[in-house]
Amino acid sequence: MTTASHALLLRACEATGLPAAHAVGAEPMRLGENEIWRLAHGIVARISRTGQSDAAAREIAVARWLNALGLPAVRPLDGIPGPVEVDGRPVTFWHRLPPHRPAWAAELALILRRLHSLPRPPESLRLTRLDPFVRLAERIDGATTLAGSERSWLRHRLAGLNAAWSAGPPPGLPETVVHGDAWGGNVAVTSDAAYLLDFERTGLGPPEWDLVSTAVDHRTFGLLTDAEYAAFCTAYGCDVTDWPGYPLLSSVRELRAVCYALQHAAADPPRHREQAHHRLACLQGRRGPRPWHWTPLG
Missing domain, CATH: 3.30.200.20 (Phosphorylase Kinase; domain 1)
Known part of the structure; x- marks a missing residue:
């Protein structure tokens, strides 16, 4: 390559x-x-x-x-x-960019707060509606390590979440520009500023979508301490887990993480199959309650 x-x-x-x-x-x-x-x-x-x-x-x-x-x-x-x-x-x-590091949770919250407070972008920007399910069906279909029953389960899960999203999540914060893939790795912190990166998924939608990733890191994966997540919520000004739509959006985030691992497993089964199928088992309720331990893919 x-x-x-x-x-x-x-x-x-x-x-x-x-x-x-x-x-x-x-x-x-x-x-x-x-x-x-x-x-x-x-x-x-x-x-x-x-x-x-x-x-x-x-x-x-x-x-x-x-x-x-x-x-x-x-x-x-x-x-x-x-x-x-x-x-x-x-x-x-x-x-x-000059030398930098990924953002800490509170730093991510501050730049997201600024992003979500921007005026509505001009039509010339041609921003589309947020699609939280982009490429999930393709990843499920292309997951060569899945058994037929596992693929059917994932397709059913995707269809159910898609239907719930299409019906409309509960009312929340005013719709705005959303980054679409908001996590610490997409913010570069230099000695004098924090810079947003990677606008492949940027669109218009509920700002809660940008907040859910950090909440899932805390609640689902146990990657953030209670203090780190509290700092994130304080810096942004609210806790997305209090929003009635959180279960829907967090479920979509979890499904995306599983499908991403399955894509890696299809490309390199010896390295990634065990982790991908562990994630699937967690999602299916076969690994106990959250938080789950998921090994980062490298």
């Missing part, structure tokens, strides 16, 4: 007019569904999946809108108006 991805990167640089020297010594930062490369002269390139050109263009537009409003966000590279497509895959270029 590394060689093919680097070759695609070189072609993308050529298409945008960037000197090939910028990419010759590029170093991979992450090679997953999206491939991230560190180039020379403080540039980062992101190679997205096939068919994601509209989403890549929207990411650039969102980042520019946030920066224009004074909310710190990673900045698209100046002089390149949008993504360049190579073999059907969109490539975007960004300014590299």
Whole structure:
């Protein structure tokens, strides 16, 4: 994958007019569904999946809108108006951030509070409605380590949650711009600011969706202490677990985590099958009550 991805990167640089020297010594930062490369002269390139050109263009537009409003966000590279497509895959270029770390829970809450208080974005941003179920059906269908009964159970679970979402979650906070994948790893904390990253899922919807991930980390996975979660709630100004819609959105988050693991298991069964099926067993009630211990995928 590394060689093919680097070759695609070189072609993308050529298409945008960037000197090939910028990419010759590029170093991979992450090679997953999206491939991230560190180039020379403080540039980062992101190679997205096939068919994601509209989403890549929207990411650039969102980042520019946030920066224009004074909310710190990673900045698209100046002089390149949008993504360049190579073999059907969109490539975007960004300014590299200074040394940073992932956000702590309270830091994440503060930047989400700022994001959710922004004015409604212009129509030109073309933000779509939040879809919490994006790619779940495909991941279930593509999960090669599942037995037939397990796949049927997951499809039934997905259908039930989708129906409940379509019926409308209970009233809550006013609808706003939501990040869509709000966790500490998508906030880069430098010595002077916290920057939002990764706007692939950004859209319009209930702000509670951005809060549920941290609540699930605390309640479902036991990854946060009571004090850390209390600091998150204090910094944001409310506790999403008090909202009647929390059980629905937390169930969707848990299902997404299971399907993500199953996707990894399909690609590399020896490394990930045990963890993926442990997560499924938890969701099916075969591993006792929450919190469950789920090993991070690496």
